[in-house]
Amino acid sequence: MDSISLKVTDKLIFLAAILTLISVEPSQAKIETVKGPTFNLTAKEGYITTPDGGAYLMWGYALNNGTMQYPGPTMDVNEGDTVIVNLTNQLNVPVSIVFPGHVGVTATGDSNGLLTKQAEPNGGTAQYSFVATHPGTYMYYSGTNPELQVEMGLVGAIIVRPNIAPPGSDWAYNHVDSQYDYEYLFLFTEMDPVIHELAQCGKWDQIDLTTYWPVLWFINGRNAPDTMMPPHSPLLPTQPYNCLPRLHPADRILLRFLGGGRDLHPFHTHGNNFLLIARDGRLLESSTGEGADLAVSDFTQTVAPGATYDAIFTWTGEKLGWDIYGHDGNDSMEPGEYAPDHGKPFPVKLPGKQDLTFGAFYSGSPFLGTMGSLPPGEGGFNINSGYFFMWHSHNEKEMVNNDIFPGGLMTMLIIEPHGVPIP
Numbered sequence: 220m221d222s223i224s225l226k227v228t229d230k231l232i233f234l235a236a237i238l239t240l241i242s243v244e245p246s247q248a249k250i251e252t253v254k255g256p257t258f259n260l261t262a263k264e265g266y267i268t269t270p271d272g273g274a275y276l277m278w279g280y281a282l283n284n285g286t287m288q289y290p291g292p293t294m295d296v297n298e299g300d301t302v303i304v305n306l307t308n309q310l311n312v313p314v315s316i317v318f319p320g321h322v323g324v325t326a327t328g329d330s331n332g333l334l335t336k337q338a339e340p341n342g343g344t345a346q347y348s349f350v351a352t353h354p355g356t357y358m359y360y361s362g363t364n365p366e367l368q369v370e371m372g373l374v375g376a377i378i379v380r381p382n383i384a385p386p387g388s389d390w391a392y393n394h395v396d397s398q399y400d401y402e403y404l405f406l407f408t409e410m411d412p413v414i415h416e417l418a419q420c421g422k423w424d425q426i427d428l429t430t431y432w433p434v435l436w437f438i439n440g441r442n443a444p445d446t447m448m449p450p451h452s453p454l455l456p457t458q459p460y461n462c463l464p465r466l467h468p469a470d471r472i473l474l475r476f477l478g479g480g481r482d483l484h485p486f487h488t489h490g491n492n493f494l495l496i497a498r499d500g501r502l503l504e505s506s507t508g509e510g511a512d513l514a515v516s517d518f519t520q521t522v523a524p525g526a527t528y529d530a531i532f533t534w535t536g537e538k539l540g541w542d543i544y545g546h547d548g549n550d551s552m553e554p555g556e557y558a559p560d561h562g563k564p565f566p567v568k569l570p571g572k573q574d575l576t577f578g579a580f581y582s583g584s585p586f587l588g589t590m591g592s593l594p595p596g597e598g599g600f601n602i603n604s605g606y607f608f609m610w611h612s613h614n615e616k617e618m619v620n621n622d623i624f625p626g627g628l629m630t631m632l633i634i635e636p637h638g639v640p641i642p
């Protein structure tokens with residue numbers, strides 16, 4: 220859908236929640252990762268919270284025997300690295316890790332699982348090793364009873380950095396087509412709370428995975444509006460990662476989409492199409508060295524379970540119909556300004572303020588970086604007078620938290636005026 224109309228009461232509750240929860244300070248623009256190539260993970264239990272007031276028992280991969288986290292730490296390695304992952308198991312069932320998309324994974328461990336070596340319960344260990352031969356976006360997750368263990372939270376992302384990007388330039392793959400200014404992680408999962416409630420009560424024998432019925436949806440382990448809260452919020456000690464993409468006009472941002480659950484998640488970017496440049500850690504090229512010549516422009520990416528996708532998104536205000544800076548013909552152009560619209564007047568007479576439903580994201584002006592007058596008490600979140608676009612699942616049942624709309628697979632893209640730092 221192209222616009223979301225909320226009942227006024229829903230909207231007020233939603234905005235009040237955002238204003239209460241979100242710091243106006245921006246989040247980081249690089250995906251927060253842990254540098255490898257050696258990682259020590261511990262499978263342990265803990266609790267996460269959801270915006271509807273829920274708290275759920277989870278299993279997660281903790282870094283260096285620290286706090287359980289959902290999802291697991293985002294591993295960051297370079298092409299050619301020999302990656303070593305040491306797993307210690309504090310749970311009371313066997314666990315393991317598989318690394319789809321990597322070849323020649325060697326594993327040692329306490330026991331043989333169906334897919335890989337396992338760490339036995341209550342202190343068992345396993346070790347996995349592989350050479351990261353291809354740059355790209357990957358996942359890791361439990362290869363032991365994954366239907367249950369991935370649901371319980373044993374899943375995370377791996378980023379393999381290419382080795383030929385020029386110094387000071389960020390590329391996702393070994394080609395300039397994958398160059399980006401900022402990158403953002405979108406690891407999608409879903410949850411059936413009944414499974415977690417039965418687990419919390421120790422009623423493992425009553426868990427029926429064939430009646431799986433998710434009612435909570437997550438980006439990087441958080442549901443909207445928590446997706447927009449700062450990373451490492453003290454309110455969410457086991458959910459460290461947020462998802463709040465930001466860019467200036469004409470910047471290129473890399474979106475790393477990962478299907479961590481069991482359902483398809485069609486993720487929709489408002490504001491512009493994206494260019495899908497890679498799937499499952501492979502550039503969409505007709506032959507090696509061609510670049511992303513098979514890239515596809517689209518407005519929704521259906522993210523399949525187990526799959527990963529890399530997309531480049533940019534935005535200039537082209538075809539918006541007016542100069543986003545509100546320049547007259549004598550001003551010099553801003554970087555990334557869409558030239559044919561330079562000096563164009565805003566074509567619409569804005570409605571009277573009494574006819575508008577205001578909100579925290581409104582700047583009071585159609586022009587980027589310009590704060591208009593707002594009634595007392597309105598605005599406040601849009602401190603840079605940016606443009607906000609809702610990004611969300613196009614499977615709109617996934618935009619709730621336990622049937623409470625809006626929530627779930629949703630966040631905001633912020634177009635920031637030039638000069639606003641995106642760290």
Ligand SMILES: [Cu+2]
Pocket residue numbers: 220221222223487489611
């Ligand atoms: Cu929409």
